[in-house]
Amino acid sequence: MPLSFAKDIRPLFRDTPDVEEMKTFGLDLSSFEEVKASADAIYTTLADGSMPCDGAWPKDRIDLFKRWVDGGMAP
Template sequence: MASLSCSSSDSRERSTIMTTQESAPSFARDIQPLFRPADRVSMRWAFDLGSYQDVRAHAQAILGRLASGTMPCDGKWPEEQITLFRRWVEAGMPA
């Protein structure tokens, strides 16, 4: 597995996509929008953060880096977004 690192310094603007407690997050609706274009460019050398297959294949490593605050490289995600990503993983990573 490739190590995860990046070199972006974009501003930290992200909209949190909310899901209901009853529904599992989906990649297309909830997870893919969390990754900014600059995040995708920064990680392009390893895999595509816009690709369901790539993010699914690397989900545990991504979650570890998000939780530790080392991804994205220009600042930690808000806890709500990390929790959303974790819920998606725990739900079986639906498309």
């Protein structure tokens, strides 16, 4: 089964502070459409460790996000 935003990706983003803070910067991480539209930029910040700003994700989480992107970003 392909990775899905609702089941596999949305739970990686904390309601607070990830979703709440990033809404104030114009990116709703709880929205499938917005995460899909900004997936490359989001991946870049995850992979370079700049986001989330209180600590980089472990590699397996970053790889999971990348697999969702490469797999076609199912909802």
